[in-house]
Amino acid sequence: xxxxxxxxxxxxxxxxxxxxxxxxxxxxxxxxxxxxxxxxxxxxxxxxxxxxxxxxxxxxxxxxxxxxxxxxxxxxxxxxxxxxxxxxxxxxxxxxxxxxxxxxxxxxxxxxxxxx
Amino acid sequence: xxxxxxxxxxxxxxxxxxxxxxxxxxxxxxxxxxxxxxxxxxxxxxxxxxxxxxxxxxxxxxxxxxxxxxxxxxxxxxxxxxxxxxxxxxxxxxxxxxxxxxxxxxxxxxxxx
Numbered sequence: 553x554x555x556x557x558x559x560x561x562x563x564x565x566x567x568x569x570x571x572x573x574x575x576x577x578x579x580x581x582x583x584x585x586x587x588x589x590x591x592x593x594x595x596x597x598x599x600x601x602x603x604x605x606x607x608x609x610x611x612x613x614x615x616x617x618x619x620x621x622x623x624x625x626x627x628x629x630x631x632x633x634x635x636x637x638x639x640x641x642x643x644x645x646x647x648x649x650x651x652x653x654x655x656x657x658x659x660x661x662x663x664x665x666x667x668x
Numbered sequence: 669x670x671x672x673x674x675x676x677x678x679x680x681x682x683x684x685x686x687x688x689x690x691x692x693x694x695x696x697x698x699x700x701x702x703x704x705x706x707x708x709x710x711x712x713x714x715x716x717x718x719x720x721x722x723x724x725x726x727x728x729x730x731x732x733x734x735x736x737x738x739x740x741x742x743x744x745x746x747x748x749x750x751x752x753x754x755x756x757x758x759x760x761x762x763x764x765x766x767x768x769x770x771x772x773x774x775x776x777x778x779x780x781x
């Protein structure tokens with residue numbers, strides 16, 4: 553079985569603060585993929601990043617960065633200099649290469665509120 | 669425009685009245701799936717399909733049916749809806765499977781009274 557835990561259900565920050573969203577995963581597979589999706593107030597789900605288990609390099613995309621650490625089974629997401637438009641629910645997800653079936657498992661989500 | 673469409677977007681129904689939520693994608697994707705989103709539980713996979721006529725259960729399949737007769741369409745069927753199926757439903761597709769980026773539809777908010 554596989555599992556994704558996003559322990560922070562809600563985070564509130566003031567604009568321009570940096571914020572890190574935590575994601576901890578469990579899987580018995582050595583090959584797996586991790587994802588982050590954003591769900592703004594309008595409700596749609598927007599893909600942010602995909603990372604496979606063999607690529608431990610951190611990634612930066614503008615104000616967004618991701619820290620993948622296999623040693624702690626974590627794939628954390630940091631927003632630098634947050635903006636009001638970053639307010640959304642963020643989901644971390646996991647897909648293992650050889651798990652039973654072809655399921656994609658999501659965490660419970662973290663609601664980020666950025667106040668002006 | 670590449671997209672996943674769902675209909676209806678909003679639906680209020682009564683217990684036991686059969687309903688179908690349609691899902692269609694225009695990207696020639698092999699993999700399609702249905703999720704339900706509930707507060708605190710994130711998205712949970714209901715059913716998925718690897719290709720035409722190939723479907724399989726996800727985490728929470730009870731009370732749902734699906735079919736994949738054409739590559740582009742993947743309807744979700746609730747034969748006898750119950751109040752615990754009140755939720756926000758998303759259809760998604762991806763090029764070849766669950767390890768690819770998922771493209772999500774706009775969601776269908778279902779209320780069963």
